[in-house]
Structures are given as structure tokens and as C-alpha cells.
Amino acid sequence: MATDELKATDAAIRKAEELGVDISAVEGTGSEGQVTAPDVERTAAELEQAAQEARQAQEEADQNAAEENRVFRVRLNPALGPNTDGVDVGGTFYREGSKVTQKEFEELRKAKIGGVQALLKGAEVT
Numbered sequence: 001m002a003t004d005e006l007k008a009t010d011a012a013i014r015k016a017e018e019l020g021v022d023i024s025a026v027e028g029t030g031s032e033g034q035v036t037a038p039d040v041e042r043t044a045a046e047l048e049q050a051a052q053e054a055r056q057a058q059e060e061a062d063q064n065a066a067e068e069n070r071v072f073r074v075r076l077n078p079a080l081g082p083n084t085d086g087v088d089v090g091g092t093f094y095r096e097g098s099k100v101t102q103k104e105f106e107e108l109r110k111a112k113i114g115g116v117q118a119l120l121k122g123a124e125v126t
Contacts, residue, residue, distance in 0.1 A: 008035035021047065030115040 008016075009030065015037040016023035026043045028035035040109055 007033060009037065011037040012040050019044040090092070 004040060006024060007030075009028075012026070012035045013023060015021075015028070016035075019040060021036060021040055021044050026035045026039050027033075029039055030036040071122065
């Protein structure tokens with residue numbers, strides 16, 4: 001056998017075909033580095049685990065992106081009175097129905113000034 005020729009048992013080759021594993025990527029643990037069926041099964045499990053972790057990471061990234069892009073609609077707190085058109089917070093005037101991003105919402109939550117509580121108590125997610 002040439003040194004660059006694949007060394008694998010017939011069972012390993014069949015298992016690789018069955019599981020859709022590229023047998024040339026499997027590290028053999030058999031005699032003289034021969035690839036065995038358990039080597040193929042181990043590699044298949046490792047590849048599946050890596051794929052699952054990649055899917056989870058992508059789902060988390062998508063969820064984080066969705067959270068960052070969430071929009072909130074301002075609903076004024078009735079305690080402000082019936083004639084209140086809106087609230088000025090840090091130089092920005094928010095009216096009933098105004099839209100704020102997640103980032104703006106968090107900044108308002110941290111600010112705790114003026115009518116911020118009115119905004120936060122009545123904020124609804126859209």
C-alpha cells in the first residue's frame with residue numbers, strides 16, 4: 001500500500017457511506033492507523049455535535065439581533081393627566097404611540113428622569 005493510500009476496513013467504508021462521512025477525514029485508531037467502523041461512528045457523532053452547536057450559535061445570534069431590533073410603542077401613563085400630549089426626556093419628546101428601539105428603551109430605563117417612568121410603565125412591545 002502507498003503511504004498516501006487510505007487504510008480502512010471494509011466495515012468502516014460501509015459505515016462511512018451509510019452515515020455520509022468523508023472517510024478521508026477520519027482519524028484511524030486501528031492497527032497502523034487503519035480507520036475502523038467505530039472511528040467513523042465517532043467522527044459522525046463529532047460532526048453532528050459541531051453542526052448542532054453551530055445551529056444553536058446561529059439561533060442565539062438571530063435572537064440577539066431580533067432583540068436589538070425590537071420596537072416599543074410608548075403608551076403614556078394615565079397618571080400624567082388627561083391633557084398630557086407627551087413627555088420630554090433628555091431633549092426628546094415622546095408622544096403616545098411614539099416608537100423607540102430596544103437601545104433607546106434601555107437608555108430611558110437607565111435615565112430615571114422626568115417622565116421616564118411614565119414611558120416605562122406603559123411601554124408595550126410591538
